Amino acid sequence: MPAAASASRRLLDASAGPLHPVARDTLLAALEVGWADPARLHAEGRRARALLDRSREVLAAGLGVRPGEVSLLPSGPTALARAVDGVLYAARRRGARTVASAVEHSAVLVPARARAAAADDTDLLDEVAVDATGRVDLDAWRGALGRPGTVVALLQSANGEVGTRQPLGPARAAAAAQGVPLVVDAMASLGRDDVPADWDVLVGDARSWGGPPLGVLVVREGVRWHWSDSRADIEQGRTDVTPWVPLALAAAEAWQQTSAVREADATLARSLVDDIRTAAVAVPDTEVVGDPVDRLPHVVTFSSLYVDGEAVVGAFDEAGFAVASGSACTSSTLEPSHVLAAMGVLTHGNVRVTLPLPAVSPGVAGDVAAFTAAITPTIRAVRDQLGVGDL
């Protein structure tokens, strides 16, 4: 039985799963029929190839692209890093500068900072500021793109920690005006929100639509993209790892299931998140962060003064709720979430909710109702325990 179905647990951190139940069945069935290497010429290999092709067609149709534009990589973050590498390599004679919002995924910001450090040239990465909601400053974005040597621009469709959507239309127009391709990271939004249209290279992670961990890299035809270690026979030359066919099948099945009911799911998620926002704002010295309207339907985060994230996550966990946190104390480093930091909001006492799909967690509305009732007493209890209830 999936963990989400356990009566004693309330899953409010669905960023990494669990699988859509139909995709889970597909995955198990595919272990029997799709295990072979799709590059082999025998019957088993040809069957795996046909299943892989079919999976790619489903995903391509869902994203509104051609199958040949779609490559499947071992993970979303791997696909994202590869997306940037391919644009950089193809443009290596024109420049090496990356422009990215300050709230992009660590999978691209960390290597970009490392490239700048290795070249001893801080100009190689321009991290564009965001406002207090996490939205990129478009004037600064345009200015950064105009600097000489800029060859790749990178922006999320929406941020997976705080939910805020980015203005992809104007952001891509600004990039196009400079002849710079825009890589869009849609790892948090695909299957939950409209499929973005304004991109040159698109990256997704099947986990966001109830699938298994699987990276999707889409390079629009005509975009100058080349991976230095390319082997033309694997995934359009964009990876050296042949996808495991059962994962591809499960990802395609999850897409079909999730996209068929996406609007109803998003409407429900939006109203549940509104309930959480209302309950969190009522807690003294607590701020809900991220855009209240122009956001992902299923993500919400808030921060409470004077409590550490670890204690809050622990208190909710004890009460049966699985929630995440962007506070430093909950991660392996001393650094808090770079997203919260870039927004200039409180980084301690942070609680992040990523609602599961209703198909994954049929009791999600009841779980959210229980959570909204638990927020104030839980934060109060943690504050009292820490002796800060009077502050």
Next chain:
Amino acid sequence: MSGEAPEFGPAANRDAVVDARGERCPLPVIRLARLVQDEPDVRAVTVLATDPAAAHDIPAWCRMRGHRFVEARDEGDHTAYVVEVLRPSTPAAER
């Protein structure tokens, strides 16, 4: 600890120091808030901290509780955060 803070400003506008070096978040902010609450004559507080979260959380505290964040000064192995205490304060939520 806050009671030990040295007094070095004009008598009517007492300044105070919170030495939170080596303390993890959210302790620097808690000690800042504690001092401001317990000592109503304090008008400015300098928080010395090594925790990286303090760089974000002290300005956020000022905004949420209606005080003024003045500056952050790099002092080598720690950072000094200067806060002007406004009385009465206007927390962000009440504006």
